[in-house]
Amino acid sequence: MRNTRFAIAAILVSALPAIGFAQQEAGSEEDAFARFSQSFPELCYGLEDSAAAEYYANESWDLSWEPEYSDTPQTATLYKFFCGSGAYNVNHMYYLETEYEGLVPVAFATPQFDVVYENDDFEGAVLDMPMTGYGTQLLLTNSEFDPDSMTITSHALWRGLGDAFSAGTWTFDEGQFVLIRYEVDAQYDGEANPETLVSFK
Numbered sequence: 001m002r003n004t005r006f007a008i009a010a011i012l013v014s015a016l017p018a019i020g021f022a023q024q025e026a027g028s029e030e031d032a033f034a035r036f037s038q039s040f041p042e043l044c045y046g047l048e049d050s051a052a053a054e055y056y057a058n059e060s061w062d063l064s065w066e067p068e069y070s071d072t073p074q075t076a077t078l079y080k081f082f083c084g085s086g087a088y089n090v091n092h093m094y095y096l097e098t099e100y101e102g103l104v105p106v107a108f109a110t111p112q113f114d115v116v117y118e119n120d121d122f123e124g125a126v127l128d129m130p131m132t133g134y135g136t137q138l139l140l141t142n143s144e145f146d147p148d149s150m151t152i153t154s155h156a157l158w159r160g161l162g163d164a165f166s167a168g169t170w171t172f173d174e175g176q177f178v179l180i181r182y183e184v185d186a187q188y189d190g191e192a193n194p195e196t197l198v199s200f201k
Helices: 013-019 029-039 050-055
Strands: 059-065 074-085 090-098 102-105 108-117 126-128 131-137 139-141 144-146 151-157 165-173 176-185 195-199
Touching: 029 074, 029 090, 029 102, 108 165, 108 176, 108 195, 139 151
Parallel strands: none
Antiparallel strands: 059 074, 074 090, 090 102, 090 139, 108 126, 108 131, 144 151, 151 165, 165 176, 176 195
């Protein structure tokens, strides 16, 4: 019986310096989208599809917080950009724009894990799902930002039925998004019964 590794689609933070967005002046949503689309033309497909662009409109929010080290409020703009879709999953990328860092992609911490199925059959019972470490990803699937709770959630379906999936929650804290919960349902049994891999709150 062997482990079956489920690799989460990810781009490592180490690739970010090559993007070259740091220290750029703040601009409009159109400017931010132009820089985003020029940086990921292969990863984010369908950007030239006017129907998709209209249906998955870009969004932005103004964020503010008071850091522990200062009484001066800090501000940022959060952007959500469409980055391709399939039959039942839609991908987005998020960017933060601040005065000091300019426009940069948000890299989301994500647990890495193995799934051990009975008889090595993915339709069989899940015997174990050990975590193997942490990674990062730029793409979030079926994601939403809640400005009231300052959280981003994702819910990636492993098949159209939706009985197998991975779901994460990241909260905005001191200028960055921090992983607070991650759940996985690796059982293809027609029901939603996820297992919590990470829970910090």
